[in-house]
Amino acid sequence: MERSVIFSGFGGQGLLFAGQVLAQAAMAEDREVLWIPSYGPEMRGGTAYCTVIVSEEPVGSPIVERPDVAVVLNPPSHAKFAHTVVPNGVVVTNASLVDSRVEREDVSEIALPLSELASAAGDPRLVSVVALGVVAARTGIVLAGSVHRALVDIVGRKRPQVLDMDVAAFDAGIRAAGGRPIAEILRDEARALDATLRETVPVGREP
Amino acid sequence: MERSVIFSGFGGQGLLFAGQVLAQAAMAEDREVLWIPSYGPEMRGGTAYCTVIVSEEPVGSPIVERPDVAVVLNPPSHAKFAHTVVPNGVVVTNASLVDSRVEREDVSEIALPLSELASAAGDPRLVSVVALGVVAARTGIVLAGSVHRALVDIVGRKRPQVLDMDVAAFDAGIRAAGGRPIAEILRDEARALDATLRETVPVGREP
Amino acid sequence: MTAVAERPADAPFARRTRVLRKGNEAIAEAAIRAGCDAYFGYPITPQAELLEWMARRMPQEGRAFVQAESELGAINMGLGAAACGKRVLVSSSSPGMSLMAEAMSYMAGSEVPIVVVNVMRGGPGLGSIGPGQGDYWQATRGHGHGDYRLPVLAPSSIGEAMDLVAASFEIAERYRTPVILLADGILGQAMEPVEETYRTPPRLAADWALTGADGRPPRVVKSLHLKPEALEQHNRHLRAKEAAIRDAEVRWAGERLDDADLAIVAYGTAARVARTAIARARESGMRVGLFRPITLWPFPDAELRHLATQVRGFLVLEMSAGQMLDDVRLALEGARPIAFHGRTGGMVPMPGEVVAALHRLENRTGGPAR
Amino acid sequence: MTAVAERPADAPFARRTRVLRKGNEAIAEAAIRAGCDAYFGYPITPQAELLEWMARRMPQEGRAFVQAESELGAINMGLGAAACGKRVLVSSSSPGMSLMAEAMSYMAGSEVPIVVVNVMRGGPGLGSIGPGQGDYWQATRGHGHGDYRLPVLAPSSIGEAMDLVAASFEIAERYRTPVILLADGILGQAMEPVEETYRTPPRLAADWALTGADGRPPRVVKSLHLKPEALEQHNRHLRAKEAAIRDAEVRWAGERLDDADLAIVAYGTAARVARTAIARARESGMRVGLFRPITLWPFPDAELRHLATQVRGFLVLEMSAGQMLDDVRLALEGARPIAFHGRTGGMVPMPGEVVAALHRLENRTGGPAR
Amino acid sequence: MTVETRVDDQPRVLYAPPELLADRSTTYCPGCGHGVVHRLVAEVLGELGLGPRTIAVAPVGCSVFAYDFLELDFVEAPHGRAPAVATGIRRVMPDAFVLTYQGDGDLAAIGTGEIVHAAARGEAITAVFVNNGIYGMTGGQMAPTTLVGQRTTSCPNGRDPAFAGAPIPMTEMLAVLPGVAYAARGSVVDASSIGRTKQYLKKACQVQLDRAGFAIVEVLSNCPIGWGMTPVESIEHLRDAVAPVYPPGVIVDRTAPARGG
Amino acid sequence: MTVETRVDDQPRVLYAPPELLADRSTTYCPGCGHGVVHRLVAEVLGELGLGPRTIAVAPVGCSVFAYDFLELDFVEAPHGRAPAVATGIRRVMPDAFVLTYQGDGDLAAIGTGEIVHAAARGEAITAVFVNNGIYGMTGGQMAPTTLVGQRTTSCPNGRDPAFAGAPIPMTEMLAVLPGVAYAARGSVVDASSIGRTKQYLKKACQVQLDRAGFAIVEVLSNCPIGWGMTPVESIEHLRDAVAPVYPPGVIVDRTAPARGG
Amino acid sequence: MSVAPPVAASATASHRRAVRSFIPISIAAARCKGCGLCVAACTKGALELDEGRVNALGYHPVRLTDPSACSSCAICARVCPDAVFTVYAPPKGGDR
Amino acid sequence: MSVAPPVAASATASHRRAVRSFIPISIAAARCKGCGLCVAACTKGALELDEGRVNALGYHPVRLTDPSACSSCAICARVCPDAVFTVYAPPKGGDR
Ligand SMILES: Cc1ncc(C[n+]2csc(CCOP(=O)(O)OP(=O)(O)O)c2C)c(N)n1
Ligand SMILES: Cc1ncc(C[n+]2csc(CCOP(=O)(O)OP(=O)(O)O)c2C)c(N)n1
Ligand code: SF4
Ligand code: SF4
Ligand code: SF4
Ligand code: SF4
Ligand code: SF4
Ligand code: SF4
Ligand SMILES: [Mg+2]
Ligand SMILES: [Mg+2]
Helix, strand or coil: CEEEEEEEECCCCCHHHHHHHHHHHHHHCCCEEEEEECCCCCCCCCCEEEEEEEECCCCCCCCCCCCCEEEECCHHHHHHHHHHCCCCCEEEEECCCCCCCCCCCCCEEEEECHHHHHHHHCCHHHHHHHHHHHHHHHHCCCCHHHHHHHHHHHHHHHCHHHHHHHHHHHHHHHHHCCCCCHHHHHHHHHHHHHHHHHHCCCCCCCC | CCEEEEEEECCCCCHHHHHHHHHHHHHHCCCEEEEEECCCCCCCCCCEEEEEEEECCCCCCCCCCCCCEEEECCHHHHHHHHHHCCCCCEEEEECCCCCCCCCCCCCEEEEECHHHHHHHHCCHHHHHHHHHHHHHHHHCCCCHHHHHHHHHHHHHHHCHHHHHHHHHHHHHHHHHCCCCCHHHHHHHHHHHHHHHHHCCCCCCCCC | CCCCCCCCCCCCCCCCCEEEEEHHHHHHHHHHHCCCCEEEECCCCCCHHHHHHHHHHHHHCCCEEEECCCHHHHHHHHHHHHHCCCCEEEEECHHHHHHCHHHHHHHHHHCCCEEEEEEEECCCCCECCCECCCCHHHHHCCCCCCCCCCCEECCCCHHHHHHHHHHHHHHHHHHCCEEEEEEEHHHHHCEEEEECCCCCCCCCCCCCCCCCCCCCCCCEECCECCCHHHHHHHHHHHHHHHHHHHHHCCCEEEECCCCCCEEEECCHHHHHHHHHHHHHHHHCCCCEEEEEECEEECCCHHHHHHHCCCCCEEEEEECCCCCHHHHHHHHHCCCCCEEEEECCCCCCCCHHHHHHHHHHHHHHCCCCCC | CCCCCCCCCCCCCCCCCEEEEEHHHHHHHHHHHCCCCEEEECCCCCCHHHHHHHHHHHHHCCCEEEECCCHHHHHHHHHHHHHCCCCEEEEECHHHHHHCHHHHHHHHHCCCCEEEEEEEECCCCCECCCECCCCHHHHHCCCCCCCCCCCEECCCCHHHHHHHHHHHHHHHHHHCCEEEEEEEHHHHHCEEEEECCCCCCCCCCCCCCCCCCCCCCCCEECCECCCHHHHHHHHHHHHHHHHHHHHHCCCEEEECCCCCCEEEECCHHHHHHHHHHHHHHHHCCCCEEEEEECEEECCCHHHHHHHCCCCCEEEEEECCCCCHHHHHHHHHCCCCCEEEEECCCCCCCCHHHHHHHHHHHHHHCCCCCC | CCECCCCCCCCCEEECCCCCECCCCCCCCCCCHHHHHHHHHHHHHHHCCCHHHEEEEECCCHHHHHHHHECCEEEECCCCCHHHHHHHHHHHCCCCEEEEEEEHHHHHHHCHHHHHHHHHCCCCCEEEEEECCEECCCCCEECCCCCCCCCECCECCCCCHHHHCCCCCHHHHHHCCCCEEEEEEEECCCHHHHHHHHHHHHHHHHHHHCCCCEEEEEEECCCHHHHCCCHHHHHHHHHHHHHHHCCCEEEEECCCCCCCC | CCECCCCCCCCCEEECCCCCECCCCCCCCCCCHHHHHHHHHHHHHHHCCCHHHEEEEECCCHHHHHHHHECCEEEECCCCCHHHHHHHHHHHCCCCEEEEEEEHHHHHHHCHHHHHHHHHHCCCCEEEEEECCEECCCCCEECCCCCCCCCECCECCCCCHHHHCCCCCHHHHHHCCCCEEEEEEEECCCHHHHHHHHHHHHHHHHHHHCCCCEEEEEEECCCHHHHCCCHHHHHHHHHHHHHHHCCCEEEEECCCCCCCC | CCECCHHHCCCCCCHHHHHHCCCCEEECHHHCCCCCHHHHHCCCCCEEECCCCCCCCCCCCEEECCCCCCCCCCHHHHHCCCCCEEEECCCCCCCC | CCECCHHHCCCCCCHHHHHHCCCCEEECHHHCCCCCHHHHHCCCCCEEECCCCCCCCCCCCEEECCCCCCCCCCHHHHHCCCCCEEEECCCCCCCC
């Protein structure tokens, strides 16, 4: 099964980064994944976005017309992407900046003050990481623990001092979306892993 | 019928010019003609040549493997071209510089001290024009009168002062080849033309 | 051959008024007479005399001539002048043409009408300065990047080259497209008698051209369409234009095809060789004709396909390693056997080789015709 | 889609060690690991990260990196370094590739082994920076002037791109020829997990390379053969080499062809779209497979022709206006119906369009298979 | 355009955006100097009344979009070729005012040949050269004008002159050519520099009108995005680090004193 | 090569053609300066013992044939691109001596960008620049260096600076670039000029060996064919008309005095 | 380009006052990219970015904090890359 | 490149004498293109083009008219574009 997430908003909202963390998390779960930016600094201004496709099979078509999840962090991207999600898709809306809401019955829109949560976590530019927490908590595309490890991997390696803020933002997202604190999740996951290992069953999802 | 003449020798021997005069003469006789140089100042040194193809039909293939007439003005071009003429072809050899002779029975080689004749006519660089006189006198590819008019046309227009020398060189070539002086030829031609005109028959060879 | 000293009976005066003209110079003069407003070039053999003619004549006519710093300079000067709606000629030879690839693609994209002459030489690389036809693919596809095709006209005599210069300007302006006039070293360097009949195509209103925005909204001549959707839309427009050109501008000539059961397909100088070869082959009883594409793009594929209903086989003759061959194969799609004969590197095929190739083709197609 | 908050049972640890890598960077690193001695480039979207990766990594490895003044500079630096027998990579995107046309022809003529990456964007002209495949003709024919063809390898995933980098060096050196690695903006910009397995092709003795004539006769790397006879002879040698490449280096991949009665022909990113479309089409009962050329030249024509004995029709899918289409038509010569679907200007076809095109093809070939 | 004013006290407009500047927001990054230079060009052309007869040439670089923001006839040149394109225009449009606008990658790297030869021919063209020391459009790579030690995406450890050479003083180099009637360098560091830059531009336009030769104005500009700085930091850097390497001022003036401004 | 001498009085050889010059006649026209420059290059490389490690780059121009006459490893660059080709060699062959040889069409017209940037990068390359003021190979067209008033096949009425600009002082222009360690101009007007030219060339080679930067020697040369003169006339013209426009001498020397020659 | 009349320059709290008293600059806030160059350049400290607003481009546009401090020097207009400002001379005998 | 021994320098009428007396220059006449630059440059007037000969390249090669006039200054060698000359120092105590 193939699922796709689009992160959209202004440049400077950390969109590409959040997408990369999601992709890394999916890879760590042995899934296939493709990350594509709306590339080109040749394009100045306007809305930026990136897409992540997660799949059990090698990813085919790289362009997503109708994502499963749309993270929309500013008004133009809400206008552009929110209505494109598949039936029963999820829209994560940054209520701090976006007033409008999707007018479709078959979409679950999660509108949260993501920018404010990000500022609270330490930096408004962490807004995409907060959104990633929401995605992890509410869509199950990847495990929250995988995202946590991806953050450690990507951020921790280069800028360990920033990692704490990132994790806090991610945690804020999960909890705003009604999930349990990341610490708890990690503890549970570790226990589950432990059990799995004791059973000496090959780890990972079915092929 | 298609006939071809190759003029070959050193650069500076007026080869391209003589070929052009021949081509112009043939054109004036309403024939089809193609003149091709061994072009390219990108090629320095070595043998230069040009080819003139005269025909009653539009000229097809531009490259002549076996010319009807080869004018060879220096040793390398004698080595290169003299033996390539068709059976019963004509080789006009500049005996001033070339010692060797064609060793074929089916070729008539006319070896004359062309450079000396040219010097006598006023300039050693007129050697090709002398050779053209030989060609006109001995091959009948074009009328001597046509060549004369071509010289007047081409040289007379731009450098009238040079024309006399050219005509002298041409005349020297004709006479060295056993022809009558150009003045006589022109007079006879004029008479013939006169007669033709009086008959009010369209002038020129049959189509 | 018998030496005939004097033949005053062969009356010497021409019935036609023709001048002897070198191909490069004939093309240049034809462009001037066709109303060419500006010429830009850079020296290269075997095209240099075209530039030199223009250097002398254009200032005489009060028109623009610039010897550019390079072929990149020349073609981009061309772009600028043509964007102002002027009639512009640029010329070069193979290596120089390669340097124009980017600008050609830009001009195709920005729909700039211009005529570019390529007097082809032997390649690849610095190659030789002998005549060649190895830029066929470059001219008909692929030269610059991206999807576009340009009209390519290929004369096979100097007189025809002069006619096609005017036609090239006409096509360029009618469709707002660059046009390539594809000649070769022989056509550039040879002299032939030509009739001095020139044609000046009428000027079309250029409501897109840059003149200064005086009293009207500004105009932009450009190829950038940053939104792929917009660029695709623009490409669809270019495709439609190409279709219109395919419909209206195909040119070809047939010779001795009436009774032919074999045909040579050849263009430019190679077609002249074919003509001589056909004459010889017919002497030995073969019934051969010549199919000569004049537009290489649009290629006369329907016409060639039609000919396949008549002849038993085709011989493609090129001064290249088999490039037009693709277009012939695409046109015929296996309908008839195709033989190929090509010379490269500046070599011109000899009629004898071509006759031999015809014999081989004849054998492949079931021996001499009944 | 149901929201599942936590799924600790889906065990989270990867069985494979993979890294997430951007296509441009993966190609660059693969080249370094393949023993690339020198890189020359010039910034252009969507290829810039390749240059940037090299800017950081090559000096670390003590190898040569130069950001040239232009693509002309870059490719000619490549020519110089490769003429010394070094393993050289140059990269660009469409407009920049066009500027390399002349040097590509020179390198083909002087038999300089080098690998050139083109991360194609939408054209023509400045076009868009979206992904494209509109340089197919440019890569497979005609780019520079003169008769020559170059091996063109087209990956369709980032992992494959890494493999093909090593293969490109190998082919370049085995045959002394430039090789083009033809990617597109998606492959350059996307990130995918890749196995970090690299290959360094063994070095062949380069008894032609310039090293200084110390103790041996001087060597010359050149493409000029002023005598057409000599150039033609050299061209024959190049032709023989091309024949050897055709014999030995054709690469392609088939997917789900076993039971297919329709086939999509597509390469690169378009082939990925085809894969998704095929999955969907098969859900609706169609039996469709994928024929994916990996070498665009030599094109797998015999293989495609063979497939024509099995399937009823072909759909050619391109991110261009129909360029590979020519090669498919040349391979099939009318044996089976061919449909075409293409998007241009930076647009990527959607699987739905492709399925629709398959349905149209199916109808043309006599309705759904029995 | 109409400037509405209040009927009661009718305040005089001291400064208004120039008419030749389009009434839409630019696609340039916040604080980007291209905006300032665009405005200056619009002001100067407007003041000289040249808008209706200007044919401008856009480069490839961030400012390729100049045609979206300046209300002028425009042609888009391939990367670096603007001076050749302008030459083509110049030679066929005797009455046109011909303007090129180029970045430093465009003019000083790939377009070196074209600018040198347009200058050498003394083409009656006015060239605006926006030197921001970087390839803005393609993501901040090193330009020929990048400062020694400056980090960019293609010299991550800072430009090392041992490998990449020293920054090119392009305008000084061009000034050697006799065809160059006027060459000056301004900047966007502050309002008075901007004012001087405007004067240079005006003079460079006048040089064309007088057919005195080729005229070029280099403008030292900022690229906050490419430099990894805030707009304000970038302007400080421009003043403190860039301008000392590229001293502003008139570099050459070969026009007759009677004609000079 | 062996110089045979007589056994009886064994005269000392004062001058012999250099070993690196091939023992075949060149394809250059009678009196062409390329022959002299070839010989000087062969002499200098020979005297410095650089023949075995030289990789030379041939231009497109009459001197493309340099590889036929100089016994060196050679690569043929596309027209104008020799400095880029040389840069590629330089960067991968640290021990090689890298030499370019270019005509004025090649270096000062189509190859402007490449020479400027190789110079700006300060590539350790020695560039020989044969300025004969014309495109010899293609039949005598105007070059950027053609004198004002000089007639060529592409300016039949003489070069008019109003249309074609003034001659480009290429070496002076390059000398502005800090990467240029050494730039000089010699000529072939007479034996002593030729001797000085040889010294310039030697110094320019030493600069490369010292890795001091880019070095270029322009040599004013004649093209009797292109100029339409006899060889002797062409040399007189070179002395009387050309040299005053392009004054010979050292144009810039940025090498440390300790290193200078 | 149309320049908004100065009375309509601002819809903020100071709007009321602006209608009545002289406002020396008009700000095309929709074009402002919040770069802050004008803020840094204004020698009177009369400008600030309005953190409370986000315009359609996504930026906090500049606002005039104190019309009476402004000297109509037009420095802001000259440094602004986005042609946001129109500057008016103080009215002769105006209410300032 | 092989340099012809000076004794074999010339096959002209002066050959005889040359074998016996010192010949200061040797001329690779086959390479000479008759450009005349050396003739013009020789301050001793010791050189001339041999109008009586044409070499394989087609030119009148140069010849030394008077060996005794030649000072071995090598000017000819330095101006010759075709590396025609080899120049010898006069033998110490030679027959000159
Ligand atoms: C032939 C070609 N090469 C490269 C590019 C990519 N490219 C676009 S803009 C640019 C340089 C931009 O730098 P600059 O000229 O300094 O302008 P800026 O964006 O800094 O204003 C480059 C290399 C291109 N479009 N075409
Ligand atoms: C791309 C390209 N353009 C043009 C030419 C033709 N061409 C050959 S040599 C040459 C110029 C020769 O002039 P110069 O460099 O001054 O050398 P010279 O022959 O005078 O020594 C030109 C334009 C070419 N071979 N390639
Ligand atoms: S990238 Fe730099 S030059 Fe380009 S718009 Fe942004 S700030 Fe301006
Ligand atoms: S054309 Fe000129 S440069 Fe070329 S070989 Fe002849 S004289 Fe020398
Ligand atoms: S006009 Fe001057 S004082 Fe008023 S806001 Fe602008 S910069 Fe400040
Ligand atoms: S300078 Fe202009 S764009 Fe920047 S904050 Fe001030 S008004 Fe806004
Ligand atoms: S060595 Fe000197 S004196 Fe002797 S021939 Fe030569 S130039 Fe004349
Ligand atoms: S200079 Fe050399 S080539 Fe010229 S005449 Fe003298 S010896 Fe012969
Ligand atoms: Mg820049
Ligand atoms: Mg020259």
